[in-house]
Amino acid sequence: MSDDLSFFFLLMSNGLLIGLMYSLIALGFVLVYKATDAINFAQGEFVMIAGFVTAGALMVWGAPLWVAVALALVSLVAFGFVLERVMLRRLIGRPVIAVVMATIGLAAILRGVGPFVIFSGTKPLPLPIRDEPFMLGPIFIPPIQLLGAGVSLAFLAGFGWFFLKSRKGIAMRAVADNQQVAMAMGIDVERYFGVAWAMTGVVSALGGILWGNLLGVDVNLALVGFKVFPVVILGGLDSIPGAIIGGLIVGVVENIAAGYVDPYVGGGTKDFAPYVLMILALMIRPYGIFGKRIIERV
Amino acid sequence: MASDATRPLLSVKNVEVIYDHVILVLKGVSLSVPEGGIVALLGANGAGKSTTLKAISGLLRTERGEVTKGVIEFRGDPTLRRDPSEVVRRGIVQVMEGRHVFEHLTVEENLLTGAYTRRDGHAAQRDLDLVYRYFPRLAERRGFAAGYVSGGEQQMVAIGRALMARPTLMLLDEPSMGLAPMLVKEIFDIVARLNREEGLAVLLAEQNATMALRVAQYGYVMENGRIVLDGDARTISENEDIKEFYLGLTGVGQRKSYRDVKHYRRRKRWLS
Numbered sequence: 293m294s295d296d297l298s299f300f301f302l303l304m305s306n307g308l309l310i311g312l313m314y315s316l317i318a319l320g321f322v323l324v325y326k327a328t329d330a331i332n333f334a335q336g337e338f339v340m341i342a343g344f345v346t347a348g349a350l351m352v353w354g355a356p357l358w359v360a361v362a363l364a365l366v367s368l369v370a371f372g373f374v375l376e377r378v379m380l381r382r383l384i385g386r387p388v389i390a391v392v393m394a395t396i397g398l399a400a401i402l403r404g405v406g407p408f409v410i411f412s413g414t415k416p417l418p419l420p421i422r423d424e425p426f427m428l429g430p431i432f433i434p435p436i437q438l439l440g441a442g443v444s445l446a447f448l449a450g451f452g453w454f455f456l457k458s459r460k461g462i463a464m465r466a467v468a469d470n471q472q473v474a475m476a477m478g479i480d481v482e483r484y485f486g487v488a489w490a491m492t493g494v495v496s497a498l499g500g501i502l503w504g505n506l507l508g509v510d511v512n513l514a515l516v517g518f519k520v521f522p523v524v525i526l527g528g529l530d531s532i533p534g535a536i537i538g539g540l541i542v543g544v545v546e547n548i549a550a551g552y553v554d555p556y557v558g559g560g561t562k563d564f565a566p567y568v569l570m571i572l573a574l575m576i577r578p579y580g581i582f583g584k585r586i587i588e589r590v
Numbered sequence: 591m592a593s594d595a596t597r598p599l600l601s602v603k604n605v606e607v608i609y610d611h612v613i614l615v616l617k618g619v620s621l622s623v624p625e626g627g628i629v630a631l632l633g634a635n636g637a638g639k640s641t642t643l644k645a646i647s648g649l650l651r652t653e654r655g656e657v658t659k660g661v662i663e664f665r666g667d668p669t670l671r672r673d674p675s676e677v678v679r680r681g682i683v684q685v686m687e688g689r690h691v692f693e694h695l696t697v698e699e700n701l702l703t704g705a706y707t708r709r710d711g712h713a714a715q716r717d718l719d720l721v722y723r724y725f726p727r728l729a730e731r732r733g734f735a736a737g738y739v740s741g742g743e744q745q746m747v748a749i750g751r752a753l754m755a756r757p758t759l760m761l762l763d764e765p766s767m768g769l770a771p772m773l774v775k776e777i778f779d780i781v782a783r784l785n786r787e788e789g790l791a792v793l794l795a796e797q798n799a800t801m802a803l804r805v806a807q808y809g810y811v812m813e814n815g816r817i818v819l820d821g822d823a824r825t826i827s828e829n830e831d832i833k834e835f836y837l838g839l840t841g842v843g844q845r846k847s848y849r850d851v852k853h854y855r856r857r858k859r860w861l862s
Binding site: 474 | 649707711
């Protein structure tokens with residue numbers, strides 16, 4: 293295989309694996325949007341806080357790994373529930389901008405509170421996996437990316453099954469579709485809002501642990517949240533398969549950009565290439581690849 | 591339990607409803623539905639039929655409406671101020687006006703949401719078969735997104751979905767709305783069959799008085815938030831005023847000519 297081709301494969305495989313890790317975070321965003329119509333601008337900060345909790349438990353308090361992971365899961369789930377109960381439930385029925393502004397405010401608060409309460413500076417988040425990459429011919433794969441992709445796929449499949457097949461999942465989609473009718477069918481709508489935020493807590497906790505290991509934990513960890521927007525716009529705001537596809541596209545596009553364009557312009561294309569794609573997508577297919585169109589009958 | 595024989599399934603007494611704390615929509619409505627009966631609630635647009643149904647099912651709250659006076663009893667238990675999901679569990683389910691289906695769910699998923707309040711998964715499967723027996727067209731469409739099936743099929747989804755909750759009483763709001771006469775007849779026939787074969791009691795709010803009185807045993811006529819007339823279905827359909835205003839017939843039993851209607855309307859406008 294020529295060097296050019298193997299370089300291309302390397303970029304692709306890395307992009308796909310990283311992309312799945314974006315999908316995981318995007319899933320948190322999609323879950324909330326699907327069930328409650330709220331746009332969560334604090335998704336990245338959820339991930340960051342999960343990173344802080346895990347790294348804090350490991351490095352500051354010296355807890356074993358499973359305790360740290362369990363702590364991250366429990367605290368993020370609880371946080372999701374409480375947040376819905378205390379803040380977001382009061383915003384039901386208000387204009388969309390109210391929720392948007394509230395979550396932007398929440399993001400700023402979390403960025404301040406995380407370092408203040410748990411630790412400041414950057415801490416690593418070590419996981420007991422090996423550092424040396426697996427070699428597959430010319431392609432090398434860092435184990436953390438493999439783990440991240442595996443966890444992402446498992447959860448994406450799990451949530452996919454939940455929404456398509458389980459009684460509660462169907463009820464949740466019904467809530468997302470029409471709240472009043474869902475209520476008429478005896479579905480306790482408000483409880484499902486809480487459930488959606490708690491599920492976002494779960495994926496954010498996992499995302500925080502994986503991305504925290506990859507990037508190290510500090511306030512900048514929240515920046516992965518920004519990648520969620522191109523992912524969900526490309527895939528569709530309310531689609532789980534869309535989150536997967538969108539994540540893969542964003543992962544591949546930024547890697548390809550970094551590999552082929554960066555050498556000519558001196559770097560940095562990785563950070564904006566997905567947004568170019570996002571804007572194009574908005575112009576061509578505003579509901580995303582899998583997003584639901586609003587069904588209108590005439 | 592001697593009173594059981596005489597006690598109606600549902601009784602609504604003197605109910606007053608206020609929207610937004612100011613607008614009085616129902617001004618003391620009383621009605622009752624017997625076990626296994628079909629009762630029609632007739633009246634023009636805005637008479638308060640939907641509000642009455644929503645007061646019973648508890649859905650009023652989602653529209654900033656409030657029952658300020660009166661009693662609603664289902665089998666002798668007060669249902670007022672209960673959660674809509676609690677009302678469904680007790681056996682009252684409302685089919686809302688305007689064929690509200692979950693558009694992005696398939697027909698079958700829509701039906702399954704109706705069984706939400708029931709814990710027994712096998713029963714849900716059996717009832718799915720029951721619904722498909724009454725609405726064979728839905729069986730053909732089960733995998734389609736409900737937003738894309740025809741209007742008549744959507745109404746069938748809405749009724750079938752409500753059936754999945756295994757209600758004792760169905761509150762059926764304007765099932766004829768926007769449907770072709772053939773379909774209206776088909777749907778009313780199925781409602782009558784459900785009543786006969788499954789013992790389902792129905793409170794049927796309708797503008798289409800002719801159709802409603804054909805399946806109902808008893809009827810109430812509403813105007814401006816009040817019941818102005820009630821009686822068994824035959825008496826009501828023979829009442830001169832009802833013929834005139836709701837059935838579009840003149841005294842001699844013939845269809846009114848359009849010229850007369852125009853004349854009548856013109857005079858009325860001039861008076862006001």
